[in-house]
Amino acid sequence: MKNVLLSILRDKNTDIKKFRETAEKLAYLLAGEVGDYLAKENVSIITPITKTKAIKLKNNIVLIPILRAALSMLPGFLKFFEYANIGFLGLRRDELTAIANLYYKNLPKIKKSDSVIILDPMIATGGTGLKAIEILKDLGVKEENIVFVSIICSKYGVNKIKKSYPKVKLIHVQVDSKLNTKKYIVPGLGDFGDRYFGTL
Numbered sequence: 001m002k003n004v005l006l007s008i009l010r011d012k013n014t015d016i017k018k019f020r021e022t023a024e025k026l027a028y029l030l031a032g033e034v035g036d037y038l039a040k041e042n043v044s045i046i047t048p049i050t051k052t053k054a055i056k057l058k059n060n061i062v063l064i065p066i067l068r069a070a071l072s073m074l075p076g077f078l079k080f081f082e083y084a085n086i087g088f089l090g091l092r093r094d095e096l097t098a099i100a101n102l103y104y105k106n107l108p109k110i111k112k113s114d115s116v117i118i119l120d121p122m123i124a125t126g127g128t129g130l131k132a133i134e135i136l137k138d139l140g141v142k143e144e145n146i147v148f149v150s151i152i153c154s155k156y157g158v159n160k161i162k163k164s165y166p167k168v169k170l171i172h173v174q175v176d177s178k179l180n181t182k183k184y185i186v187p188g189l190g191d192f193g194d195r196y197f198g199t200l
């Protein structure tokens with residue numbers, strides 16, 4: 001289903017309503033997938049019939065949507081992680097150099113044991129992702145407690161993050177082969193934020 005939804009997002013004829021609905025559905029599916037990689041603990045519960053072994057998520061969750069495109073992913077993630085703390089990182093890509101500049105940071109206290117989920121639908125050069133991980137690591141977050149979720153990555157961007165932070169778990173729907181001269185992902189889907197927020 002994820003690839004069917006991604007095809008709708010890629011199509012330039014998809015209107016804003018459909019784009020928003022589809023992005024939110026896809027984020028919901030990705031949130032479920034992230035759950036598979038989070039630490040669990042065994043608990044004992046009582047069904048209406050008997051006592052049995054069960055599991056629950058072990059650690060507190062911190063969601064970090066990178067402004068602004070990842071705001072689209074937040075509703076889907078909150079459906080699974082209702083009690084998550086939420087922190088925001090505003091990273092703007094310089095149109096010429098593609099270097100990520102931090103313009104806003106509002107993070108909750110992050111405990112050593114917290115699972116930190118970074119959300120950014122598009123990994124192009126990887127610059128934004130690297131900066132976000134670096135900020136979290138400077139705060140003492142362990143690489144192995146970070147999951148980075150996106151929808152499309154470029155091969156270049158994903159390899160850059162993997163090389164610098166091999167213990168960060170990367171989850172995405174598809175890896176695209178190229179970047180164009182403006183550092184947009186090819187074939188990609190265009191500017192995710194512009195299409196979601198209607199600022200084309």
Ligand code: URA
Nearest residue numbers: 122124184185191192
């Ligand atoms: N951000 C986008 O929204 N699209 C791209 O192709 C690259 C970065």
